[in-house]
Every structure is written in C-alpha cells, then in structure tokens.
Amino acid sequence: MARVRVQAAPFDVAAETRALTGGRTxxxxxxxFVGLCRDEGGTLAALELEHYPGMAEDEIRRVADEAQARxxxxxxxxxxxxxxxxxxxxxxxxxxxxxxRAAAFAAAEFLMDFLKTRAPFWKKERRRDGRDGDWVxxxxxxxxxxxxxxSRP
Amino acid sequence: xxxxxxxxxRERIGRTDEDIAPxxxxxxxxxxxxxxxxxxxxxxxxxEKAGAIRAALDRKHVKHDAPIAGAREVAFFPxxxxx
Numbered sequence: 299m300a301r302v303r304v305q306a307a308p309f310d311v312a313a314e315t316r317a318l319t320g321g322r323t324x325x326x327x328x329x330x331f332v333g334l335c336r337d338e339g340g341t342l343a344a345l346e347l348e349h350y351p352g353m354a355e356d357e358i359r360r361v362a363d364e365a366q367a368r369x370x371x372x373x374x375x376x377x378x379x380x381x382x383x384x385x386x387x388x389x390x391x392x393x394x395x396x397x398x399r400a401a402a403f404a405a406a407e408f409l410m411d412f413l414k415t416r417a418p419f420w421k422k423e424r425r426r427d428g429r430d431g432d433w434v435x436x437x438x439x440x441x442x443x444x445x446x447x448x449s450r451p
Numbered sequence: 452x453x454x455x456x457x458x459x460x461r462e463r464i465g466r467t468d469e470d471i472a473p474x475x476x477x478x479x480x481x482x483x484x485x486x487x488x489x490x491x492x493x494x495x496x497x498x499e500k501a502g503a504i505r506a507a508l509d510r511k512h513v514k515h516d517a518p519i520a521g522a523r524e525v526a527f528f529p530x531x532x533x534x
Contacts, residue, residue, distance in 0.1 A: 333534055347533070348457060348458055349533070350455070350457055350507070350510070350526060350528070352510055353507060353510035353511075353526070354533075356510055356511075357512075378533060378534075389533075389534070390533070390534050410534055413533060413534050414531070414532075414533060414534035415530075415531060416512065416531070417531060417533045417534070418457065418507070418526075418528060418531055418533070419531055419532065419533025419534070420457060420458035420528065420529065420531060420532050420533070421532045421533070422458070433458055433459050433529065433532075434532045435530075435532070436529070436530030436531065436532050
C-alpha cells in the first residue's frame with residue numbers, strides 16, 4: 299500500500315525515506331523526486347496551492363496503485379503540499395523503492411506525469427509587489443507526455 | 452446536489468460551493484454547464500470556454516457527456532497544475 303498524504307506542512311525527505319527503507323535489506327534502489335516552487339523572474343512571493351480535499355488524495359492514490367500494479371515496487375510514498383509555498387520550498391515528494399533501479403525510476407516518473415494532470419491542485423501566483431498574480435496555466439506537454447506510458451511497459 | 456468550484460472557476464462565480472436543483476431535462480455534465488451558464492453573468496464568464504472546464508462527479512474525473520443522475524457532488528475546475 300502506497301503512503302499518500304496531502305498536507306500544508308513541509309515534509310522531511312530523509313525521514314520519509316527511512317520510513318520506507320528502515321529495517322529492510324532487500325531494497326536495492328531508492329528514487330526520490332522533489333518538486334520545488336520556482337521563481338523565474340524574481341517577482342514571486344509565493345505560490346498558493348489550492349486543492350480539492352478528498353479527491354486530491356484519492357487521485358494520487360489511484361495513480362500510486364497503478365504504479366504498484368505496473369512495477370515490482372518495495373515501497374512508494376507520494377506527498378503533496380497545499381497552501382502558500384515560497385520560492386525554494388518543496389511542493390511535492392515522490393519516493394519509489396525497488397530491488398533494481400529501473401522500476402524505481404520508471405514508477406517515480408510515471409507517478410509524477412499522471413499526478414500533474416489528474417490530481418486536483420491549482421497554483422496561483424502571489425507577487426512580491428502585492429499585485430494580484432495569475433493562475434498558472436496547465437502545460438499542453440503535460441498531457442502529451444502521458445502517451446508514452448501507453449506504449450512502454 | 453452540491454456543486455463545488457475551484458481556482459478561477461470559483462473566483463469568477465464568486466462562491467466555493469452551493470446546493471443546486473437542476474430540472475430533469477439537465478441530464479449530463481455538459482447540460483449542467485449550459486444550465487448554470489444561464490444563471491448569471493458570473494456563471495457565463497466562468498464557463499465561457501466550456502471545453503476547457505474539467506468536471507468531477509463524487510470526486511472522480513468525468514467527461515462532459517457523463518450523466519449526472521444519482522451524483523451527490525459535482526465539481527467544476529480548470530485544468531490542473533499540481534506537481
């Protein structure tokens with residue numbers, strides 16, 4: 299069963315990794331992905347992450363379950379934050395564990411690809427000058443990139 | 452049924468959620484969008500690009516041709532930008 303959480307608080311990558319690997323000797327690969335709040339023009343005070351409570355967790359879990367059905371994983375964690383997140387802070391964490399690296403790499407990438415287009419989160423920019431920022435637009439590439447998973451094992 | 456709105460759909464409509472009672476002729480999610488759009492300028496603005504609006508019934512993604520019969524909660528929101 300994957301560990302899925304949606305929370306306002308920051309997460310501790312090392313602690314989350316230990317929670318999957320501690321006391322085990324059969325895991326040979328741990329792939330960790332951390333998505334950060336990025337400020338491209340020096341104008342961003344924070345991103346405001348809005349989510350659909352309940353459905354956000356459900357959708358991440360659906361994708362996580364699919365990843366576990368697809369690859370021989372020995373541990374899987376997905377944590378997504380909501381609320382205001384400052385540039386440089388973490389937004390999302392995925393940790394995938396397996397005996398060999400290929401499964402962990404693929405599962406982490408798969409989970410992120412589908413999470414971005416399926417999990418109900420929306421980012422709004424809060425500007426440093428106090429003016430109202432825009433809602434971040436969805437990227438078309440995020441949809442088209444999903445096609446690769448229908449042909450790859 | 453309960454309708455919930457997120458992101459700029461919520462901002463344009465001006466509320467986070469409401470109870471709605473569409474007539475029986477409103478059979479699908481797409482019908483519901485058209486029905487809501489006729490309720491006022493704020494709704495018309497929120498749904499002006501109806502094709503871009505995503506919907507969920509009881510917290511599961513659905514297409515606009517999905518029937519709404521039996522659903523307790525319908526959600527409308529823009530394409531998602533998490534991750």
